Each structure stands twice: as C-alpha cells, then as structure tokens.
Amino acid sequence: VLAFLKRHRDIVLVVVLLVAPLGRYFISGHRGRDLNPVDRLALGLASPLQSALSSFFGQVQNGFESYAALRGAHEAKQLCQTSLSQAAAELNSLREARAENERLKSIVAYVEPTIEQEIIARVIGFNPTSLIQSVRIDRGENHGVRVGMPVVTPEGVVGQVIRVVGSSSDVMLISDAQSHAGAMVQRTRVRATVSGSGAGWNPSVDLIKREEDLQMSDVLITAGTDGVFPAGLNLGKIIEVTRPNVGMFYLAKLKPGVDFHRLEEVIVLPMTLTQGPP
Amino acid sequence: MNVVLISLLTMILLTLESVLVKIFAFEFVRIDVVLCLVVFAASRCSLVSGAVSAFLVGYLLDVFSGQPTWLEPAATMLIFVAIRLSAQSIEARNRPGFALFVSGATVLHALIVSTFTWMTRTGPLPSLAYVPMQVLITALAGQLLWPMLGRIESGEIKDKPSPIKRVDP
Numbered sequence: 001v002l003a004f005l006k007r008h009r010d011i012v013l014v015v016v017l018l019v020a021p022l023g024r025y026f027i028s029g030h031r032g033r034d035l036n037p038v039d040r041l042a043l044g045l046a047s048p049l050q051s052a053l054s055s056f057f058g059q060v061q062n063g064f065e066s067y068a069a070l071r072g073a074h075e076a077k078q079l080c081q082t083s084l085s086q087a088a089a090e091l092n093s094l095r096e097a098r099a100e101n102e103r104l105k106s107i108v109a110y111v112e113p114t115i116e117q118e119i120i121a122r123v124i125g126f127n128p129t130s131l132i133q134s135v136r137i138d139r140g141e142n143h144g145v146r147v148g149m150p151v152v153t154p155e156g157v158v159g160q161v162i163r164v165v166g167s168s169s170d171v172m173l174i175s176d177a178q179s180h181a182g183a184m185v186q187r188t189r190v191r192a193t194v195s196g197s198g199a200g201w202n203p204s205v206d207l208i209k210r211e212e213d214l215q216m217s218d219v220l221i222t223a224g225t226d227g228v229f230p231a232g233l234n235l236g237k238i239i240e241v242t243r244p245n246v247g248m249f250y251l252a253k254l255k256p257g258v259d260f261h262r263l264e265e266v267i268v269l270p271m272t273l274t275q276g277p278p
Numbered sequence: 279m280n281v282v283l284i285s286l287l288t289m290i291l292l293t294l295e296s297v298l299v300k301i302f303a304f305e306f307v308r309i310d311v312v313l314c315l316v317v318f319a320a321s322r323c324s325l326v327s328g329a330v331s332a333f334l335v336g337y338l339l340d341v342f343s344g345q346p347t348w349l350e351p352a353a354t355m356l357i358f359v360a361i362r363l364s365a366q367s368i369e370a371r372n373r374p375g376f377a378l379f380v381s382g383a384t385v386l387h388a389l390i391v392s393t394f395t396w397m398t399r400t401g402p403l404p405s406l407a408y409v410p411m412q413v414l415i416t417a418l419a420g421q422l423l424w425p426m427l428g429r430i431e432s433g434e435i436k437d438k439p440s441p442i443k444r445v446d447p
Contacts, residue, residue: 010325017333018359021351025394032345039341046293046342053297061301125296127344130308130408131391134344136296163344170344177403199405201305261303 040165047124047168051138054124058264119143119268121151124168133176133196134159137266140167148228150269156234156257157181157222158266169268173260174235175201182225183235185218194220194235194254201260202239205252210243214250230269280323283430284331285338288312292342306408307415312339313383314376314420316354318427320361321370321379332358353390357383373424380420384413 005012024033035043121137139145141164151158151171159179163170172179177198183205184191190213193206208214218238224231240253291311299308312335319331336354340346361370361379369375388409396403 013326014329014355014359017329018352018355021333021336021348021355024348025352026398028347032347035341035346039346042289042338042341046289049290049293050296053294054300057297057301123300125293126299126304127342128292128295128299128308128312129339129343129350129391130306130412131349131395132344135300136344172344178399198403199306199407260305263300 035163035165043165043168047136047138047140047165050124050136050168051122054122117144118270119145121145121169121266121268123263123266127170132178133173133201134162134170135173135260135263137169137171137268138167139268140164140169142166145169145268146271149271150229150233151266152229152233152269153258153263153266155259156236157229158258158260158263160228161268171266173201174256175203175260179203180226181229181235182223183220184223184231185212185214186221187215187218188213190214191223191225192220197253202253202255203236205238205254206249208250208252209248210250212250214238214241214252216241220254280319280327280430281331281334284315284319285334287426288315288335288338291315292338296342306405307411308408309419310384310387310412310416311419311423313354313357313387313416314380314423314427316357317361317370317376317379317383317420318430320358321365321376322427322431325362328362329355329358349391349394352394353387356390357386360386373421376424377417377420381413381417384416385409388412 119139121139121143123135124138125136127134127136135158137145137151145161145164147161147164149161151161157174159171159173159176161169162172174181174194174196176196179196181194182191183194185208190208192208194203195206197204205220216238220235220238222229222231222233222235234257236254236256236258238252239255240251242251244251295309295311315335316332319328319335322328323331332354333351336351339354340348340350343350361383364370364382365379368378370379388406392403392406
C-alpha cells in the first residue's frame with residue numbers, strides 16, 4: 001500500500017483535497033463551522049483593505065452623485081420645502097400623541113426596558129458568493145458586536161449578525177433564504193412570518209390566514225416574537241398579495257423598508273432590546 | 279511560489295469583489311472571478327501546485343462567504359478535476375479557450391452549489407436565474423486577468439529547471 005501511495009502521491013493528494021472538504025460538508029451540512037486562526041487571519045488582513053476600498057469607491061460615487069444632483073437642485077429644493085412643511089405638521093401631531101402616550105404610560109406604570117449602547121457601523125462589503133445574502137460591517141467583537149444581534153437602519157430591519165471577528169462582522173440580510181422574522185401587519189395587528197425567498201431581495205410573507213384582511217401597501221413591523229428583533233421595527237410594505245384558491249394562507253411578497261442597494265451605515269442593537277415590553 | 283501568488287491574488291480579488299458588488303448594487307449576480315484562478319490552476323499549473331491552489335481558492339471563498347461550510351473547497355476541487363480532465367482534449371491555454379473554460383466553470387459552480395445545498399438544506403434555494411449574467415461578467419473578468427495570469431505562468435516556467443540537458447561543445 002505504501003509503495004502504491006508513494007508512486008501515486010500526486011493523485012492521492014488531489015483525492016484527499018477533494019474528499020476531505022466534501023466529507024466535512026456532508027457531516028456538518030449547512031450549519032457552518034467555527035472560525036479557526038487561519039480564517040481569522042485572512043479576514044483580519046482583508047478587513048482594513050475592504051474598509052479602505054469601500055471608502056474610496058464610496059467617495060468617488062458620492063462625487064458623481066453630487067454632481068448629478070446639482071442638475072435638479074432647484075426643483076429638489078422646492079420639493080424639500082413642501083415635504084418639510086408637511087413633516088412639521090406631522091411632527092406636531094406626533095408630539096401630541098407622545099404626550100398622550102406618556103400620560104397613559106404613567107397611568108399603567110409601564111417600565112421602559114433598559115437600553116444598552118447601540119453600535120453604529122459602516123457597511124464595507126457584500127458577500128462575494130450568492131449562496132448567502134450578507135454584508136460585512138466594520139465593527140466586530142472588539143467593539144462589542146456579538147452573534148445574533150439585530151441590525152437595523154432608521155428605515156427598518158437589515159438583518160442579524162451571523163459571524164464576528166476582531167474588527168468586522170457579517171450580517172445576514174432578511175432577504176436571505178435562511179432568514180425568518182416574526183412580523184405583524186401594522187394596520188390589522190395580524191401576525192405573520194417574513195422569510196427570505198432565495199430569489200431576490202423581496203422576502204415572502206407567510207402564515208397569514210386567508211380569512212384575514214391583507215392589502216397591497218400594508219406595512220409590516222416586527223412582532224418581537226422571534227427572540228431576535230425588538231417589536232415595532234419597520235420590515236417593509238406588501239407589494240404582491242394573492243389569495244390562492246386552495247390552501248390556508250395568503251401568498252404575499254414584501255418590499256423591505258431598507259434599500260439594500262444603498263446600505264451605508266447600520267445600527268447594531270444590543271440583544272437586551274429583543275425582550276419586548278412586559 | 280504559484281500557490282502563494284494565487285492565494286494572495288484570491289484574497290485581493292475577493293476583497294475587491296465584495297466592494298464592487300456593493301458599489302454596483304448587484305442583487306444576486308456575483309463576479310465569480312476566483313473561478314478564473316481555478317481554471318488557471320487546472321490548465322496551466324502542475325498537478326500538485328494546481329490542486330493545492332484550487333483548494334486554497336475554495337477555502338478562502340468559503341471563509342469570505344460569511345458562513346463557511348466546506349462547500350466551496352469541495353466545489354473548486356470538483357471544478358479543478360473536471361477542467362484538468364477536459365483540458366486534455368480542449369485547448370485552454372489561449373484566450374478563447376480560457377474564456378470557454380471560465381464560462382463552463384461558472385455554470386458548473388452554480389450547479390454544484392445549488393445541488394449540494396438542496397441536498398443538505400430545507401427551505402427555498404438560491405435562484406439559478408442569475409447564472410447567464412454571471413457567466414458573462416466572469417468571462418469578462420477572466421479576460422481582464424489574462425495578462426496577469428500569463429505572467430504568473432511564465433514565472434513558473436522560469437522557476438522550473440529545464441528538462442533538456444545542455445551539451446557543451
């Protein structure tokens with residue numbers, strides 16, 4: 001046997017390099033493995049370069065966009081002024097609602113959950129493979145980021161941290177096929193599940209019974225029932241809804257509130273926030 | 279030497295690609311640029327250095343994927359073997375041949391990843407609708423890399439001792 005191995009050592013090496021990862025993959029399946037020092041070294045070396053490149057290309061892109069934006073600046077200004085007036089009116093009514101809310105809270109002795117420090121991070125890259133929809137951010141375990149933390153922007157939910165190294169982390173987007181989030185239709189308070197479809201950035205909305213009321217442009221928010229995302233965050237709007245002839249549930253698609261094309265800065269929320277109000 | 283160069287190039291290309299995907303706002307399409315390196319390793323390197331290079335390319339791709347599962351090293355090694363066998367009958371050392379092999383490798387990679395994922399995961403699978411576009415831009419990226427790969431290959435030829443004995447007059 002030894003003589004055979006010695007004579008065919010090149011072919012044996014190729015076979016080992018082929019069979020070893022294949023075996024490991026079928027044993028561990030899709031669960032993934034923990035990072036070893038080599039992985040950490042590779043990611044540690046790549047992260048600063050990714051950050052620098054992202055910053056450079058971002059500045060170039062901003063330069064072009066700023067130039068292009070100047071062409072319609074006057075019209076945009078007028079539009080902004082109109083929107084600002086509308087927003088001011090809306091803000092005033094929201095202030096009223098908040099004051100009322102505070103009064104009601106004091107009546108029922110509602111206790112605000114303790115808010116730990118949120119972490120602001122910059123998106124420095126996208127996953128180079130299409131198997132997993134994820135982005136890389138420039139904050140890692142050195143900054144307090146941990147696996148499982150929810151990631152959001154002011155527009156809504158981005159995803160969840162799935163891997164952390166020294167100074168960077170990977171965030172699985174809600175559009176990924178492995179992603180599931182507990183949701184609620186804001187208008188009707190009907191519960192649902194938002195799951196990545198694996199065929200685009202618009203996740204599917206599952207488990208809404210056909211008897212319920214669901215309409216186009218209904219806004220979905222997080223329900224706070226999945227143990228990951230705190231309640232009340234914007235998930236997106238319904239853009240496709242079908243009531244099938246057979247089956248118990250609606251078939252619906254969601255347009256995420258966050259535009260993944262334009263993801264720049266994100267907020268990593270502490271995990272204590274995922275525990276909903278008492 | 280080739281193994282180190284290809285590994286370094288893989289890291290640089292993966293870093294660059296992750297930023298470019300963000301800039302160009304690709305939804306599912308990816309530039310499988312590292313497959314060009316696997317094709318190069320299979321068609322223009324020796325068996326051992328080519329196999330080790332292909333494995334390392336897959337390993338790094340796996341690490342950069344966000345959820346390493348050993349799928350990518352297995353896929354790149356399967357592609358390496360397929361191209362190594364095919365390159366015996368089809369010329370891969372010229373530009374058109376290289377482009378053809380890169381396109382084939384991109385399709386094969388998508389099929390391997392989808393099949394293996396289907397075998398091990400429940401729920402929806404990544405769509406294959408993006409593959410034609412991916413083939414196109416990966417082949418284009420391969421053509422851009424062609425001069426650099428030629429230099430790496432000439433470096434390897436220079437490093438190797440000539441098998442022909444010199445006869446002094």
